[in-house]
Amino acid sequence: MDIGPVWRAMLKNKAGFxxxxxxxxxxxxxxxxxxxxxxxRANNVGRESGLDEAxxxxxxxxxxxxxxRDLMKxxxxxxxALIRGVPGVRSxxxxxxxxxxxxxxSMSLQTxxxxxxxxxxxxxxxxxxxxxxxxxxxxxxxxxxxxPNQVSWQVQNDDTWPATGIITEALAKEIFPDEExxxxxxxxxINDNDPVNIIGVxxxxxxxxxxxxxxxxxxxxxxxxxxxxxxxxxRTEPGYRDALMPEIEALLANSSKDRLIRDVTTMEQVxxxxxxxxxxxxxxxxxVVMLLTVITGLGIVGLAxxxxxxxxxxxxxRRALGATKPAIVRYFMTENLIVSAIGLTIGGILSVALNMVxxxxxxxxxxxxxxxxxxxxxxxxxxxxxxxxxxxxxxNISPAIATRSS
Amino acid sequence: MLNMKKVSKTYRTxxxxxxxxxxxxxxxxxxxxxxxxxPSGSGKTTFLNIAGMLEELTAGTYELDGRDISKLNDKxxxxxxxxxxxFIFQSFNLIPxxxxxDNIDVPLRYRGFNADExxxxxxxxLDRVGLTSRMKHYPAQLSGGQxxxxxxxxxxxxxxxxxxxxxxxGNLDTNMADSVLDLxxxxxxxxxxxxxxxxxxxxxxxxxxxxxxxxxxxSDGPPELHFAAAASA
Ligand SMILES: Nc1ncnc2c1ncn2[C@@H]1O[C@H](COP(=O)(O)OP(=O)(O)OP(=O)(O)O)[C@@H](O)[C@H]1O
Ligand SMILES: [Mg+2]
Numbered sequence: 084m085d086i087g088p089v090w091r092a093m094l095k096n097k098a099g100f101x102x103x104x105x106x107x108x109x110x111x112x113x114x115x116x117x118x119x120x121x122x123x124r125a126n127n128v129g130r131e132s133g134l135d136e137a138x139x140x141x142x143x144x145x146x147x148x149x150x151x152r153d154l155m156k157x158x159x160x161x162x163x164a165l166i167r168g169v170p171g172v173r174s175x176x177x178x179x180x181x182x183x184x185x186x187x188x189s190m191s192l193q194t195x196x197x198x199x200x201x202x203x204x205x206x207x208x209x210x211x212x213x214x215x216x217x218x219x220x221x222x223x224x225x226x227x228x229x230x231p232n233q234v235s236w237q238v239q240n241d242d243t244w245p246a247t248g249i250i251t252e253a254l255a256k257e258i259f260p261d262e263e264x265x266x267x268x269x270x271x272x273i274n275d276n277d278p279v280n281i282i283g284v285x286x287x288x289x290x291x292x293x294x295x296x297x298x299x300x301x302x303x304x305x306x307x308x309x310x311x312x313x314x315x316x317x318r319t320e321p322g323y324r325d326a327l328m329p330e331i332e333a334l335l336a337n338s339s340k341d342r343l344i345r346d347v348t349t350m351e352q353v354x355x356x357x358x359x360x361x362x363x364x365x366x367x368x369x370x371v372v373m374l375l376t377v378i379t380g381l382g383i384v385g386l387a388x389x390x391x392x393x394x395x396x397x398x399x400x401r402r403a404l405g406a407t408k409p410a411i412v413r414y415f416m417t418e419n420l421i422v423s424a425i426g427l428t429i430g431g432i433l434s435v436a437l438n439m440v441x442x443x444x445x446x447x448x449x450x451x452x453x454x455x456x457x458x459x460x461x462x463x464x465x466x467x468x469x470x471x472x473x474x475x476x477x478x479n480i481s482p483a484i485a486t487r488s489s
Numbered sequence: 490m491l492n493m494k495k496v497s498k499t500y501r502t503x504x505x506x507x508x509x510x511x512x513x514x515x516x517x518x519x520x521x522x523x524x525x526x527x528p529s530g531s532g533k534t535t536f537l538n539i540a541g542m543l544e545e546l547t548a549g550t551y552e553l554d555g556r557d558i559s560k561l562n563d564k565x566x567x568x569x570x571x572x573x574x575x576f577i578f579q580s581f582n583l584i585p586x587x588x589x590x591d592n593i594d595v596p597l598r599y600r601g602f603n604a605d606e607x608x609x610x611x612x613x614x615l616d617r618v619g620l621t622s623r624m625k626h627y628p629a630q631l632s633g634g635q636x637x638x639x640x641x642x643x644x645x646x647x648x649x650x651x652x653x654x655x656x657x658x659g660n661l662d663t664n665m666a667d668s669v670l671d672l673x674x675x676x677x678x679x680x681x682x683x684x685x686x687x688x689x690x691x692x693x694x695x696x697x698x699x700x701x702x703x704x705x706x707x708s709d710g711p712p713e714l715h716f717a718a719a720a721s722a
Contacts, residue, residue, distance in 0.1 A: 085598055092586035095627075397584045403543055404596040404643070405571020407564050482543040482570070485582055486534050486655050 089417045099386045100422050103379075107426025107462055108433055110379045115434035115458045116441060117368040119450045124361040130298075132182040133288040135220040136350035138173070139318045140328050141181055146311040148341040155309040156236060158339070165338060166315060166331055167214075171323035176218040177307060179210050180291045181316050183350065183357040187291030192258060192279075192302070196272045204257050206250070206300045207290030215303050216249070218318045219288055224252065226267035226283030229305040233282075237308045244273050245304045249283040253299035279304070293357045314346075324349065376462070380469040383422075387415055387473035391480075398477050399484025408478035415474035416467060423466045427459045434458070490651070490682060491517040491540060496549035498535050498705075509535040511705040512549065517684065519650070522677040524696035525686045532705040533686045534655055540684060541574050541653045542566045553651075571599050575644030575681075579656035581636040583628040583643075589615070590624045593643045600647060614642035618672065634665035641672060645681075652676065654685040658692060670695055 093100050144162065146155070159177055166175040180187035188210075191203040209215065212234040216223060226249070233247050248271075250258075255266045262269075270278045279302075288301045319327050328347060336344045355362075391398070398411060406414075438450045498510040509532045517523055525533050538544040539551065542558060551558045553569065561569065576582075583592050590611055597607040615621045618638040628636055637657060644652060654673070658666035670692055677683050677697075687693050701708050 088587060088591045088594065088598070091588075091591060092584075095586040396582070397586075400582045400584065401595060401599075402567070403541070403570060403576050403582075405567050405599040405647075407567040407599075410567075410599060483538050485576065485578060486538055486543065 085414075086417060086421065089414060090421055093418060093421065096390075099389065100418075103382055103386050104422050104426035104429065106379050106382050107423055107466070108430035110375045111427055111430030111458050111462055112433040112437055113375055114372050114462070115430075115450065115454050116437050117372050118454050118458070119438060119441070119447060121365050121368050122451070122454075123448055124365050127293065128358045128361050128365075130289070130293075131287065132350070132354070133219065133221060133286075134182055134350050135318055136354060138321055138324050139218075139220070139316065139350045140324055141184075141314060141316045141346065141348055141350075141353070142328075142332060142335070142344055143312065143314045143346040144335060144342050144344055146339070146342040150311050152239065152309055155311060156307075159307065159309065159313055161338070162313070162315065162335060165334060166317060169327065169331060169334070171320050171327050172331075173318045173320050174214045174217040175315055175317040176211050176214045177313050177315055178215065179208075179308065179314065181209070181219070181314070181350075181353075182289035182291060183293055183353045184291045185293070185357055189290070190273050190302075192254075192271050192273055193275075194258060194271060196276045196278070198275045204254070204300065205297055206254055206302045207292075207297075209288075209301065209303050210306045210308055211303050212305060212307060215305075216285065218316050219303075220318065221249075221285040221288045221303075223249075223283050224286050225265055226281070228283060229303075234305040234307065237306055242274070244277040244279060245306045246278065246280055247282045247305060248273075248279040249285060249303045250281055251285055251288055251299055251301045253287070254301060255281075255284050257297075257300060294360075376465055379462070380465050383419065383466050383469035384473060387419070387470045388476075390418075391415070391473045391477040394477070395480055396484055398480045399482050402480065402482035403485040411478040411480075412471075412474040415470050415477060419466045419470040420463075423463050427462060430462075431455055431459065490519045490554055491515070491684075492552040493540075494550045496539060496551055497547045498532075498539060498544070499547045509705055510539070510546075513706060514549075515700065515707060517682060519682055520677070520680055522674070522683045522695075522697045523685070524693035524699050525684060525702060526688060526690065526693050526699065527702035529688075531702045533702050535705070536702065537653050537655050537684065537686055541576060542570055567599075571596055572647060573649055573651055575647065575649035575652045577637070577640055577644050577652065577654035577657045579659040581628070581633070581640045581660070583636055583639055585628050588625050588627050589620065589631075589639050592628070592639060593646050596643065596647050610646045610648075611642075614646045615639075617645065618642045632665075633661050634668065637661060637665070637669055638672070641669070641676075645676065650680075650682060652681050652683045654683065656686055656688070658687065658689070666692065 163175060163177060166172060188208045189205050190208050192206050193203040213229045213231050216228050229247065235245065258271060259266050259269065266281055266284060269281050271281065273279050287299065290298050290301050292298060317331065332344050332347050401411065434455060441447045442449050493513060493515045495512040495514055496510055497508065497512055500507040500509055513536060525536065527533050539546050546559065584595065593611045593614060594607055597610060612621065615624060618641055620635060620638055620642065623631060623635065631639065658669050661669060673683055673685065674695060685696060693699050
């Protein structure tokens with residue numbers, strides 16, 4: 084390819100080419116880093132909550148008559164018995180929250196008792212009974228589930244924590260980083276001094292906050308709480324959920340006049356809400372990258388068109404001197420190749436630099452190396468495509484121009 | 490070597506049809522130096538463009554070296570222009586962004602010569618037109634006469650058998666015009682066929698054969714008479 088004379092001719096008319104090269108560099112920088120952010124967000128959205136999302140729904144019951152502790156216990160037991168008795172219901176539990184709900188309970192856990200322990204680790208807490216594991220589709224990988232007699236009612240005016248707990252594998256690794264063997268039987272401390280004996284480890288169950296870095300850190304404790312606001316999480320046999328949602332809602336509503344059933348929601352709806360920010364971010368960044376790419380493409384078309392007009396005469400002369408039409412097309416393609424190569428080299432350096440800043444500032448994952456060559460190839464192709472139209476027009480300029488205009 | 494039979498060229502615009510050439514017939518033999526004169530608008534440039542394959546003809550036949558030109562496609566025509574024909578234009582037509590060396594290099598690159606061969610030819614041609622010292626100059630840094638000599642060097646670099654010149658001295662003063670004509674005569678002496686369009690009779694006289702074009706046709710008789718007639722009309 085005849086890069087030499089093309090390059091030397093470009094040096095005589097630098098301004099336009101410099102601007103386009105910079106535009107390509109900036110577009111590449113933004114493209115690559117936007118992609119890094121999108122990739123991270125997409126990873127978030129793709130994470131598993133641990134739930135059997137397709138077959139799980141939740142609803143809440145709010146009683147509005149005068150609060151009576153003993154009556155609440157009876158009502159909750161009745162509700163759970165009612166729900167669990169519905170054909171098609173696999174299991175159900177009353178809990179304070181569930182994964183993806185974006186609201187819940189968290190506590191600091193530590194391996195030694197005492198306040199202000201420096202090695203304390205935050206964890207989500209779910210209050211459940213022996214049906215918790217099955218309802219939340221949690222797979223036990225070590226130890227055992229709660230037995231019914233480990234499950235106790237919250238004691239009035241006593242905030243002592245239950246003596247047993249089941250934790251996720253991620254939480255176990257975080258609390259006992261050096262433990263090679265089983266953590267079952269170990270004791271951790273909650274609320275500074277309350278000992279909790281770990282009786283089981285589950286593979287995965289997310290905390291209610293998908294944006295939290297500790298989202299995989301979760302502990303289940305065997306306790307029922309007698310608040311007049313109860314959240315029931317219901318897992319059905321496959322395929323029963325949509326039919327059972329209105330049925331169970333009606334069943335509960337009809338069983339007592341003193342309450343409202345609200346927040347009836349599938350886990351898919353909850354998931355959508357939980358990741359609405361991430362999905363929006365991905366859409367916005369996709370749009371921004373596409374817009375920038377189009378603008379850059381148009382810039383290249385514009386510069387090439389301008390150059391074709393400016394060089395109408397010399398293109399005719401070149402044709403007269405023996406250039407074929409493809410040779411004229413190649414000239415403009417080569418020119419674009421040179422501008423792109425410069426822009427993409429600068430863009431590559433800027434991309435890595437910006438990514439390093441972002442990794443530092445927002446603790447983003449470092450860029451996957453292959454994003455850079457992919458972005459380069461993509462922008463190179465955009466450039467060549469953008470220049471193709473003007474180049475073809477150039478190749479159709481008549482060689483007679485050489486004698487006709489002066 | 491050049492053989493045109495009843496060549497016509499018609500330009501059509503929305504409103505008018507211009508018959509730039511009408512049944513134009515001409516034969517030029519190898520080694521000839523032909524001058525073409527005629528009033529403005531008579532079809533001289535049109536003839537030259539068709540001879541040089543810069544434009545297609547509307548009717549008639551044109552054979553160059555025994556090949557029927559109308560049967561060639563664009564790529565083949567480009568190749569013939571590149572290898573067999575050298576062009577010299579009134580307005581020099583050097584490429585402003587390229588220096589003298591790169592300008593002469595243009596047709597040689599299209600020819601596909603390697604770097605050594607191109608360099609050898611460029612240096613030889615520049616030597617022939619006496620501008621070796623200006624190799625790295627840009628056209629804007631040269632006088633009109635120098636630019637035209639670079640253009641001639643560019644036309645000669647491919648060692649064409651056929652040189653076409655449209656008013657090569659039109660933008661030059663008498664001295665420079667003379668030196669360009671000397672150069673053309675010398676080139677012709679070394680065997681290259683030349684067709685030169687000019688409106689200056691003194692220059693036309695230096696050709697070995699004169700043809701006079703009027704209304705898109707060759708007309709007979711000594712050019713002086715026709716010029717006198719054109720002037721008095
Ligand atoms: N592209 C074109 N479209 C329409 N008409 C054209 C075109 N080119 C030339 N003509 C017409 O064809 C005729 C012959 O033009 P041509 O350029 O051959 O004349 P010429 O003899 O070279 O004149 P001059 O001495 O002024 O250069 C003129 O009437 C001109 O207006
Ligand atoms: Mg003319």
